[in-house]
Each structure stands twice: as C-alpha cells, then as structure tokens.
Amino acid sequence: MIDIKQLSGGYEKTSVIKDVTLTIETGHFFALIGPNGSGKTTLVKLITGVLPIKKGTITIFEKSLHSYSALERARIIAVLSQEPQVEFDFHVEEIVMLGRYPHQKGLLKHISKKDRQIVDEVMKQTDVFQFRKQPFKSLSGGEKQRVLLAKALAQEPKILFLDEPTNHLDIKHTVRMLDHLKEYQRKHHLTIVAILHDLNTAALFADKIGLLNGGKLIETGELSLLQNENQLSDVYEVGIKTNFHPVIPKPQITVIPNQVKKENLGLEYELKQTDQSIHLTFNHPLRTISNGVLGEGLQWAKNFCNFHVKKEYNCSNPKEDIISWLRQAEISEYDTIGMMTAVNLKDMSILKETYEDVQIIAVITAGVGNAIDITDPSTVKQGYQIGTVNIMVFIDAHLTDGALVNAVQSVTEAKTKAFNDLQIKDAATCTIATGTSTDSTLIAATQKGDPTPYAGSGTVIGKGIGMSVYKAMIKAVQNYEKRRVQQL
Numbered sequence: 001m002i003d004i005k006q007l008s009g010g011y012e013k014t015s016v017i018k019d020v021t022l023t024i025e026t027g028h029f030f031a032l033i034g035p036n037g038s039g040k041t042t043l044v045k046l047i048t049g050v051l052p053i054k055k056g057t058i059t060i061f062e063k064s065l066h067s068y069s070a071l072e073r074a075r076i077i078a079v080l081s082q083e084p085q086v087e088f089d090f091h092v093e094e095i096v097m098l099g100r101y102p103h104q105k106g107l108l109k110h111i112s113k114k115d116r117q118i119v120d121e122v123m124k125q126t127d128v129f130q131f132r133k134q135p136f137k138s139l140s141g142g143e144k145q146r147v148l149l150a151k152a153l154a155q156e157p158k159i160l161f162l163d164e165p166t167n168h169l170d171i172k173h174t175v176r177m178l179d180h181l182k183e184y185q186r187k188h189h190l191t192i193v194a195i196l197h198d199l200n201t202a203a204l205f206a207d208k209i210g211l212l213n214g215g216k217l218i219e220t221g222e223l224s225l226l227q228n229e230n231q232l233s234d235v236y237e238v239g240i241k242t243n244f245h246p247v248i249p250k251p252q253i254t255v256i257p258n259q260v261k262k263e264n265l266g267l268e269y270e271l272k273q274t275d276q277s278i279h280l281t282f283n284h285p286l287r288t289i290s291n292g293v294l295g296e297g298l299q300w301a302k303n304f305c306n307f308h309v310k311k312e313y314n315c316s317n318p319k320e321d322i323i324s325w326l327r328q329a330e331i332s333e334y335d336t337i338g339m340m341t342a343v344n345l346k347d348m349s350i351l352k353e354t355y356e357d358v359q360i361i362a363v364i365t366a367g368v369g370n371a372i373d374i375t376d377p378s379t380v381k382q383g384y385q386i387g388t389v390n391i392m393v394f395i396d397a398h399l400t401d402g403a404l405v406n407a408v409q410s411v412t413e414a415k416t417k418a419f420n421d422l423q424i425k426d427a428a429t430c431t432i433a434t435g436t437s438t439d440s441t442l443i444a445a446t447q448k449g450d451p452t453p454y455a456g457s458g459t460v461i462g463k464g465i466g467m468s469v470y471k472a473m474i475k476a477v478q479n480y481e482k483r484r485v486q487q488l
C-alpha cells in the first residue's frame with residue numbers, strides 16, 4: 001500500500017504538488033490523470049524518491065519511503081519514465097538484463113539461470129524477443145518503449161510506475177501491453193501507478209483514478225469519476241461527453257470540437273423512388289436510432305433506404321444483401337439505414353407536418369399479412385418473414401438519447417392505435433394485432449437547436465410523432481389493402 005499524507009513538494013523554486021493526501025491499495029491499477037503541467041510526473045517523482053519532499057509523508061508497505069536504501073527501493077519499485085532515454089550502446093537483451101541488477105548477488109553481480117529465464121520471459125511478453133541481439137539504438141520509438149518496459153518487468157517490482165507507457169505504441173501494442181500488465185497485476189499482485197493522457201485507456205484498464213489539476217488532487221475514486229462530464233470539462237477546458245463502451249461495461253469519453261458546424265441543418269431531402277427501392281438523402285447526417293436491418297442502434301446517417309423484396313425472399317443474410325444493393329447503387333453503407341419490405345413501394349405514404357415550429361416527416365410502408373398480437377402466447381412464429389411495417393420518422397429538433405427512445409415509444413403507441421382502429425387481426429388468434437412479426441422503426445433527428453430530453457406523449461414532439469405516424473399508417477395500410485383487393 002502507498003499512503004501519502006498532506007504531501008507538498010516539487011522543485012527548488014516552485015512547490016508544484018500541494019497538500020496531496022492519497023492511498024493506493026496494493027494490487028490496484030491506479031491511473032493518474034490531469035491536463036499538461038498539472039503535476040502528474042512531479043507527484044510520481046516525489047513518490048519514487050527522485051524529488052525531495054517539502055511537507056507531508058509517504059509510506060510504502062508501512063515503512064517510510066526515506067527509510068529504504070536505494071537498493072531496497074530498486075527491489076520493490078520500477079519506473080518506466082518519459083524522460084528522453086539515453087541512447088544505450090547495448091543490445092536489447094543486455095538492457096533488459098539491467099533490470100535484474102537489484103536482485104543479483106555479490107560484487108560481480110553474477111547472472112543466474114533464473115535471471116536469464118525471467119529476461120527471456122519478459123522479452124516474449126513485451127514482444128521484443130525477436131530483437132534481443134539487436135542494438136537498442138537501431139529500434140523504433142515504440143520498440144524501444146517495449147524494451148524499457150521489459151527491463152522494468154525484469155526487475156520483478158512490487159510497484160510499477162509508468163509515465164505515459166503507451167506513448168509511442170500503435171493500437172495493437174497499446175492493448176497488448178496493457179493486457180499483459182493487467183495479467184501481471186493479477187498474477188503477482190503488482191501495484192501499478194500509471195500516468196495516462198488517454199482517458200479511454202484509463203477507463204479500460206484502471207481500477208482507481210486520481211484527477212490532478214494545478215498540483216492538487218481534485219478527486220480520487222472509482223471509474224465513475226470519468227463520467228462526471230462537468231468536472232472533466234472544467235479541468236481539461238474542453239467540451240466532454242461520456243458514454244459507454246459498446247462491448248464492455250466501461251465508460252468512454254469523447255471530446256466535442258469547438259468548430260462543430262450548426263448551419264444547413266433542417267429536413268431538406270432528395271427522394272429517389274423506383275420499384276426496387278425508396279431512397280431519401282439528406283445534405284447532412286441525422287442522429288438516428290433504429291432496428292433497421294442495416295444501421296441498427298444509435299448512429300448518424302444521411303441515407304435512408306427501404307428495399308423491395310419478393311414475398312418468398314430467402315432471409316439468410318439480409319444485411320449482406322442490403323450492403324450489396326447499396327454498393328450497386330453507389331451509396332455508402334457506412335452512413336445508411338437500410339430496411340426491407342415485400343410491400344409494393346408505390347403504396348408508400350409520406351406525411352409532412354409541423355407542430356409548434358417542429359417539422360416532422362413520416363415515411364411508411366405497411367404490409368399487414370403477418371399481423372401479430374404480441375400479447376398472445378400461442379402465436380410465436382419462428383424465423384424471419386417479410387410482410388412488415390417500416391416506419392421512418394424525421395424530426396427537425398435536437399433529441400437526447402433518452403428522447404430518441406421516447407420517440408420510438410411514441411411511434412409504437414401510434415402504430416398500435418392504428419392497428420386497433422383499422423381492426424387488423426392476428427390470423428391465428430383472431431384478436432387485434434399490435435404490429436407485424438418484423439416491423440422496423442427509425443427515428444432520425446437533425447439535432448438543430450437546444451437538446452430536448454423527452455419525446456413521449458406528454459410533449460409536443462411526442463404528440464407530433466403520434467399524430468403523423470397514425471395518419472401515415474392509416475393511409476399506407478389503405479394503399480396496401482386497396483392493391484390487395486385489386487389483385488384478387
């Protein structure tokens with residue numbers, strides 16, 4: 001355990017670190033974050049005894065830092081610093097072996113079999129084994145960094161201090177290095193104190209975080225500290241928005257550049273309609289939430305496509321099919337929401353309405369052949385069948401993520417009301433259907449103006465969505481039914 005109490009210190013003329021009290025638990029990965037010049041390196045230099053303390057105490061494993069001899073300290077502490085590295089005129093293997101020095105015995109510091117084993121092992125872990133016979137000087141910046149980490153690990157420290165350890169590393173080596181360090185941490189109960197500029201790296205790998213600013217420890221604690229947008233924005237003096245990693249439950253941080261363009265927002269679009277597809281293109285990306293075959297979840301998109309397929313379409317890989325059709329039409333799949341329907345696209349219904357200055361456009365194709373009452377347990381159908389209600393709603397407003405979910409709810413309520421009023425029934429149960437088996441919904445917002453957090457039925461936007469979707473649904477189903485009757 002590292003126990004720091006009321007620590008002040010730094011350089012001869014300036015005491016950079018001011019009254020820092022901090023406990024770092026044994027076996028933790030502690031990330032020290034803070035803007036340039038906030039005192040991170042100075043604090044690490046004080047803890048590792050490189051700089052003298054002016055006030056306060058540092059206790060390491062219940063012993064005052066200053067009661068350790070230099071050799072004792074080297075046996076428990078290793079440092080990978082950011083200082084410009086001396087251009088050692090040694091081979092890689094010799095440099096890594098220097099890490100074993102504090103553990104070697106006698107005046108001549110004999111290299112043992114164990115020393116060789118450990119050096120080989122850490123060189124493999126840091127992916128520098130292949131360079132072991134090469135001169136250190138001949139390596140790239142990232143390769144040198146990995147060799148110096150290998151040297152620090154060869155020291156078998158109990159506490160490892162890292163100053164921007166991933167500075168020169170590419171993404172593969174950054175993740176590899178930190179994964180290895182985490183494994184080391186767990187296996188050897190190693191304490192890691194790392195200065196990290198990349199807050200997302202800190203979020204992925206650290207157990208605890210300390211935020212420094214102006215030489216003071218602003219806050220220390222759990223990863224949730226990285227979700228405090230206001231505090232991070234104040235300290236780093238930049239707009240910050242936090243969210244979650246899409247795969248693992250860790251926060252991720254994004255910065256908002258000042259030059260975000262707000263002009264030309266609005267619902268201007270171009271519509272191309274053929275028998276095969278409906279394609280709406282906007283001149284700027286809209287914030288979207290959808291369960292479309294392509295572009296699901298929260299995204300940004302400029303292109304919105306609804307593709308016609310035959311009723312007997314083989315649904316084994318609909319996403320791949322949509323991508324291939326988009327490529328044929330020279331539309332980028334990366335900013336497109338794609339849906340599919342067996343409905344004749346001429347039956348599409350488009351409705352443009354304005355509710356208290358907010359323009360809303362609803363674009364709907366509705367086939368109700370697979371209508372289902374979701375509340376009846378006897379009607380679970382396996383597989384994917386085309387015969388669907390595809391609803392796209394475009395809103396000229398700024399919706400938060402929560403409001404986008406609200407908007408999906410408003411669409412669903414309006415759709416179900418339309419099913420009810422049109423008396424569309426589940427063929428199996430003869431009860432009123434609530435939707436069809438494969439409905440898709442899209443909400444796309446221009447993000448113009450101030451953010452609005454709600455879009456449910458108690459709001460102008462929610463009501464607007466409800467009324468537009470209801471009216472467009474009725475029209476789309478009527479178009480569909482009329483064609484069906486004509487075809488009989």
Ligand SMILES: Nc1ncnc2c1ncn2[C@@H]1O[C@H](COP(=O)(O)OP(=O)(O)OP(=O)(O)O)[C@@H](O)[C@H]1O
Nearest residue numbers: 011012014016034035036037038039040041042043
């Ligand atoms: N040798 C020195 N003598 C005097 N002042 C120094 C010295 N080294 C650093 N400082 C000052 O101490 C303050 C903190 O520097 P430090 O290097 O600890 O910050 P940091 O948080 O690690 O910054 P960065 O993120 O830029 O690496 C800065 O204002 C810096 O100018």
